[in-house]
Amino acid sequence: MSGGPRRILHVFPSFAAGGAQMRMTALANGYGARFSHAIVALDGDISCRDRLDPSLDVSFPAIQAMTGGLASRLRGIAQVLRRLRPDLLITSNWGAIEWAIAHQLTMRGRHIHTEDGFGRDERDRQIPRRVLTRRLVLRGSEVIVPSQTLYDTATRVWRLPAARLHYIPNGIDLARFSPADGVPAGMAVVGCVAALRPEKNVGRLIRAGAIARRDQMFQLTILGDGPERGALEALAAEAGLAVRFAGAVADPAPLYRAFSVFALSSDTEQMPLSVMEAMACGLPVVATDVGDIARMVAPENRAFLTPRDDQALGAALAALLADPARAAAIGQANRRRAEAQFDFTAMAARWAALLDR
Template sequence: MRVLQLVTQDRGGPVDHAVEVAVELARRGHESHLVGPPGGRLAAAAAQGVAVHEAEVTSKTDLSGARAVAAVVRRLRPDLLHLQDRRAGLVGRVIGAQAAIPTVYTLHGVPDQLAPLVPGNLEIAPARARDRLAYLRLERLLASGPRTAVVTPCEALAQYARQHVGIRPDRVHTVYNGVGGDFLADAPRVATHGGELGALWLGLMEPVKRVADLVAATARLPQVHLTLVGDGPERAQLEGAVAAAGSGGRVSFAGFQAEPAPYLRAADVFVLCSAAEACPMALLQAMACGTPVVATRVGGVPEIVRHGMDGFLVDPGRPEQLRSALAWLAADLPLRRAMSISARRRVLERFAVEHMVEDLLDVYARTMACVS
């Protein structure tokens, strides 16, 4: 099968996901292509047997970028287009309809304005009437075309797609994100001492991630050393909050890291403190490395983390619950070790890249076989 995936971002969860899919498809003998902006992720895919094509779509109205993608599609004539972010979903489905090529769009998440429509998520930004027009009605229209399907990485997002977007239930398929590569390559690192805790956060420093809640929680935990891996618009604000709390000696800002696996393996616990999520790749990557987690009970997170087994689930926007969970793990080394083993086994059994691609291939086959 010749599969062409399209991304319009150069980093982030959807891009990591697309690379994992592309590499596994190539490993299985399929003709795997990846189209996107130039950058390290495309190079990483190429090094593992994926045919990569540079084409940059900078906005929804970037006609020259869309034409560049369309030219690649015309040249390759793939059996199926798999679209991996919101902009790709718009451009790719229009191109697919024009070229009579089946399309699969992975709905990785929702706009901040619509976050509360996904079970468990908090309100992030005020919703306006035009948001429903721009996102819900447009997505319903794009998903109504011939031989097209929508993949969601969790049941919480599938419920949103069916109930709020109004996509036909038979066109919505849940395929959980999968992890492979370096995250599963080595044995997990387990802490060898009790009483102290190396906590790690990984992601984009933006309001929805609620990193300030984690900074506040750890400020009153002298036994916790916090590493923040990532960058973003809230970094300066977070640095100020750390300085004001007087916890600068226990908080490290590591910046963006293209290869986060070593940081995840070196941590005693991974913390996800977001107000809204779907199926976060960073969470799965941490668990794959055998790192116990403390995560907010939002979106699809409760579908991944078993409370008390792989880690702890807490309510979003409640720093005191984060603090209690971290203090408990700092004081209980045997529990951390048990959660480390359980978290890694959970990924190997349910969220490995092999399981994900097997499910995707089933969706591809069904979509290509559709007549309407």
């Protein structure tokens, strides 16, 4: 093409703050005027727009809700695609798969599909209808996954062509997420950064915290917001656990440095940004052993990854809090691993190679 930046249309089930959305905003900010962006949030939530550089060429087209049967919805999506005429369509996760179908049926431009993980409905097994849809629809698209677990699934289960499947681990700004100077004073703080949605199962962390508190004193701080906040506040009060609900925070980096331990209790993950950020900040991690977390953390940390079980998670928390010297050594090992594996510049270069192709 000639004249002006390339036009990218991004379709997200939601543009609320989440791993895929924050990766997109970081990449867009890094590329600057190289691309223009149109962003569609199918649920209407565009709250992650606050993370975009105001100087970028970004629009949020008004899209009418697609109703009726599948054929009717696909016709409506095709009309939008013809109206917006992007140079590149990027769809995110299963929630945007109908846009991938409509694009394949009606357009000739390039398409990239990203898969960042599954909801609770596909936590333990793939839904056959979705497997078949991905297998058929995505064969002609470029597909990007951030975790080895997802790459294995896309290869073995969805049977996508290796030439079109790209494993690009997430990356972060290692200078912004850096260890604190010295050990935070006062009571130990267990920190969690997560959207308060069912698949994150923050309730498990609160119950595990109540178990760990029998042996160790600490404060639990939860960064993030979402539909489960009210129920989680009630659970914390019922458990008699001191929990600080800090809400959504635009820049969590300074708050990580006040943590003693980072904890994540999700039912399903792939390559969570929050674990990378905690590692870059020199923190030990206690988490459920899901997705790629065991591959992400330093070998010294793997003993503190547990099954999806309240008691096991609580015991791991108590053991790590009881041994500050070991926790500090694990945090240092995690920082070294983050420096070796999770550099934003390397991720951005690999994405750029695909966007420019």
